[in-house]
Amino acid sequence: MANEKVDAVIVGAGASGSLFASVLAKAGKKVVLLESGPDWQSSDLISSDMWGRRIKPAGVPFLFEGKNPYGYAYQSGWGVGGAALHYFANFPRYLPNDFKVKSEHNRGLDWPINYSDLASYYDKVAQEIGVSGDAKAEEIWRPKGEPYPMPPMKTFRNGQVWLKGLESVGIRMVPQPVGMNSTEFKGRPACIYDGWCHVGCPIGALANPLVTYLADARKGGAEVRALSTVTRLLTNEAGDKVTGVEYYDSKKEKQVQEASVVILAAWSAQNPRLMFNSTTDKHPKGLANSSGLLGKYMMAHFASGTWALFDDDVEPHMGTVGGQYMSYDRYDKTSKKGAFGSTYILAGAAFKTSDLGGFANARLDLFGQQLADFMRRAKRGITRLTAFGEEMPNIENRIELADGKDEFGMPLAKIVHSYDQDAVALWNANFEEGLTIAKAIGAKEVWSARGNQPTIHLFGGTIMGTDAGNSITNSYGQTHEIANLWIAGPGLFPTEGASNPTYTIFAVSQRGAEQLVEKWGAVAG
Amino acid sequence: MSEIERRALMKGAALSALAFSVGGSEVLLSPRQAHSQNVPFRTLTPPQVETLEAVGEALVPGAKTAGIANFVDQQLSIPPEQALLEARILNIRPPYANFYRAALGAIDRTSRAKNNDRGFAQLSMSERSDFIDLMRQNKIEGWQGPPGPFVYLVLRSDAVDVVYGTVDGYAALGIPYMPHITPTKRW
Numbered sequence: 166m167a168n169e170k171v172d173a174v175i176v177g178a179g180a181s182g183s184l185f186a187s188v189l190a191k192a193g194k195k196v197v198l199l200e201s202g203p204d205w206q207s208s209d210l211i212s213s214d215m216w217g218r219r220i221k222p223a224g225v226p227f228l229f230e231g232k233n234p235y236g237y238a239y240q241s242g243w244g245v246g247g248a249a250l251h252y253f254a255n256f257p258r259y260l261p262n263d264f265k266v267k268s269e270h271n272r273g274l275d276w277p278i279n280y281s282d283l284a285s286y287y288d289k290v291a292q293e294i295g296v297s298g299d300a301k302a303e304e305i306w307r308p309k310g311e312p313y314p315m316p317p318m319k320t321f322r323n324g325q326v327w328l329k330g331l332e333s334v335g336i337r338m339v340p341q342p343v344g345m346n347s348t349e350f351k352g353r354p355a356c357i358y359d360g361w362c363h364v365g366c367p368i369g370a371l372a373n374p375l376v377t378y379l380a381d382a383r384k385g386g387a388e389v390r391a392l393s394t395v396t397r398l399l400t401n402e403a404g405d406k407v408t409g410v411e412y413y414d415s416k417k418e419k420q421v422q423e424a425s426v427v428i429l430a431a432w433s434a435q436n437p438r439l440m441f442n443s444t445t446d447k448h449p450k451g452l453a454n455s456s457g458l459l460g461k462y463m464m465a466h467f468a469s470g471t472w473a474l475f476d477d478d479v480e481p482h483m484g485t486v487g488g489q490y491m492s493y494d495r496y497d498k499t500s501k502k503g504a505f506g507s508t509y510i511l512a513g514a515a516f517k518t519s520d521l522g523g524f525a526n527a528r529l530d531l532f533g534q535q536l537a538d539f540m541r542r543a544k545r546g547i548t549r550l551t552a553f554g555e556e557m558p559n560i561e562n563r564i565e566l567a568d569g570k571d572e573f574g575m576p577l578a579k580i581v582h583s584y585d586q587d588a589v590a591l592w593n594a595n596f597e598e599g600l601t602i603a604k605a606i607g608a609k610e611v612w613s614a615r616g617n618q619p620t621i622h623l624f625g626g627t628i629m630g631t632d633a634g635n636s637i638t639n640s641y642g643q644t645h646e647i648a649n650l651w652i653a654g655p656g657l658f659p660t661e662g663a664s665n666p667t668y669t670i671f672a673v674s675q676r677g678a679e680q681l682v683e684k685w686g687a688v689a690g
Numbered sequence: 691m692s693e694i695e696r697r698a699l700m701k702g703a704a705l706s707a708l709a710f711s712v713g714g715s716e717v718l719l720s721p722r723q724a725h726s727q728n729v730p731f732r733t734l735t736p737p738q739v740e741t742l743e744a745v746g747e748a749l750v751p752g753a754k755t756a757g758i759a760n761f762v763d764q765q766l767s768i769p770p771e772q773a774l775l776e777a778r779i780l781n782i783r784p785p786y787a788n789f790y791r792a793a794l795g796a797i798d799r800t801s802r803a804k805n806n807d808r809g810f811a812q813l814s815m816s817e818r819s820d821f822i823d824l825m826r827q828n829k830i831e832g833w834q835g836p837p838g839p840f841v842y843l844v845l846r847s848d849a850v851d852v853v854y855g856t857v858d859g860y861a862a863l864g865i866p867y868m869p870h871i872t873p874t875k876r877w
């Protein structure tokens with residue numbers, strides 16, 4: 166069934182798709198968002214780790230290979246809001262050294278833009294959706310910008326206890342900037358520090374898309390079609406324009422939505438899968454893939470966690486799930502001898518009992534009575550320091566179509582991912598420094614949260630660059646080969662930095678969406 | 691999503707209890723209540739229930755009476771997109787029953803092969819503990835099934851969920867639950 170042609174169809178109603186929808190709708194464009202999951206409301210966000218799993222996918226259309234298979238389902242989204250419905254809302258920026266790794270170190274890749282190209286968009290996003298923090302304090306590491314609209318969040322003992330140990334190794338900590346309200350902001354209430362951020366914040370103190378960009382988009386007339394799974398992008402005969410998308414609606418009936426512009430915002434893995442599944446004689450290797458780089462350079466973050474257990478009460482149940490303090494003092498790419506890549510440090514977070522991030526998993530080796538004894542001790546005395554590490558882009562880390570099909574007949578894809586020696590070395594070095602810090606804070610016990618090297622966040626697959634020979638899109642997310650096909654989200658990132666990416670996703674998307682509006686006449690098909 | 695579809699998807703969720711079949715009717719109960727009322731199982735076989743309860747209790751004391759088997763069984767009987775199991779976020783491909791059947795089968799088969807045909811539930815508490823310790827380290831020779839450490843992770847998570855992840859579990863530990871939206875059945 167064909168639907169009336171619209172100005173823009175956006176595939177995915179998560180962080181970047183919602184932002185694009187907001188900007189386009191405000192510019193008067195007729196926008197349709199196609200979202201494969203449900204149309205969640207804030208009232209669906211029950212404060213429970215078990216119930217919170219409903220906003221994550223159940224059975225993803227990917228296979229996982231490599232030495233460090235990607236942990237997909239925990240951190241992806243299902244339904245409106247996407248992963249940003251359950252994100253931790255840490256809002257650090259990328260730093261200037263993240264954008265020119267190739268030029269400065271002859272490693273990895275360069276972005277086609279600099280920090281200065283994004284700086285004003287970081288400031289704009291902060292004013293738009295609300296960020297709490299101390300911008301002045303951060304300027305020991307980054308260029309000056311505008312103050313955040315809200316003061317820093319409250320801190321609790323589970324964060325404060327780390328400061329002495331961090332200071333002992335020369336690491337300066339500042340308040341964690343977060344996409345949360347330390348005070349009432351634009352009619353949304355202040356945070357009450359109950360630590361349920363990761364299952365969705367129903368009061369809107371956390372800036373998830375339901376209460377920010379998606380709400381704005383809907384006010385501007387954007388239509389959200391939930392339970393609508395896009396399977397293919399459609400192109401004209403010449404292959405130089407997309408004409409719309411093919412999708413299956415909530416009744417699993419095939420539909421076509423024509424549009425002047427198509428924006429893929431279905432996350433780093435699904436965007437290339439869709440483009441591979443849209444081959445034509447003009448694009449035999451996948452849409453906009455003359456470079457052969459579609460699906461390449463997939464990257465993940467890894468964390469080196471250090472636990473500390475105190476006899477006295479450090480209020481582990483209080484705070485937010487992201488972090489209370491942060492530091493870029495190990496952010497130089499060569500800050501760790503024998504390794505390469507940035508490290509981003511977080512201290513203090515609220516912990517619940519269960520789920521992957523719960524404190525029952527702080528000692529995954531314990532079971533039976535030993536686990537019961539540990540839970541009684543940890544309930545008041547446990548806290549964690551986390552160091553996120555950066556992986557360099559590796560062309561062998563990739564997404565490609567696989568054998569087997571999903572319920573709509575679309576080929577599955579596989580994500581192949583392995584860490585290189587630099588990433589392993591950085592992970593290990595961060596454990597070592599974490600223990601050194603922990604031993605200086607007077608805890609009863611300290612230990613490293615070692616296990617399989619984790620894969621956190623997901624980047625690459627549709628990287629931006631200077632031309633069609635070295636990338637899929639330009640710095641705005643517009644594909645080099647098809648002017649009215651745009652991509653949004655962390656799939657555009659040529660390198661991943663080490664800090665939480667969503668603030669940068671918003672900044673890059675804001676820049677791209679404004680460019681699309683400005684150049685609409687030349688772009689739209 | 692239409693309101694009707696939405697209500698269908700959210701059935702049970704809004705009240706935060708699980709829907710169990712009792713005497714031909716559907717009632718909302720916590721897994722602990724379902725266990726204490728001997729609610730019939732829908733998907734797991736009696737031997738699978740026996741093994742799951744024994745493994746769960748060995749992993750987290752209290753898991754049996756907290757209804758681990760009722761929880762898993764009820765979850766396996768509903769569409770995967772409604773499931774609350776940790777399996778959902780560990781990249782296990784639905785139907786999740788396939789994983790549980792394979793995991794519980796591997797535990798019981800291996801136990802019988804190594805303990806004179808005694809299933810896991812027939813082992814002493816000490817023997818159960820030794821078995822699990824080897825399973826979590828992938829050190830059981832002749833193991834045939836999903837990797838032992840992964841089975842350990844999934845079943846331990848289920849046991850932690852029913853014992854420590856509920857409103858009652860927080861109360862028993864003495865931790866403030868502090869919900870925005872309360873699971874109204876203390877579940």
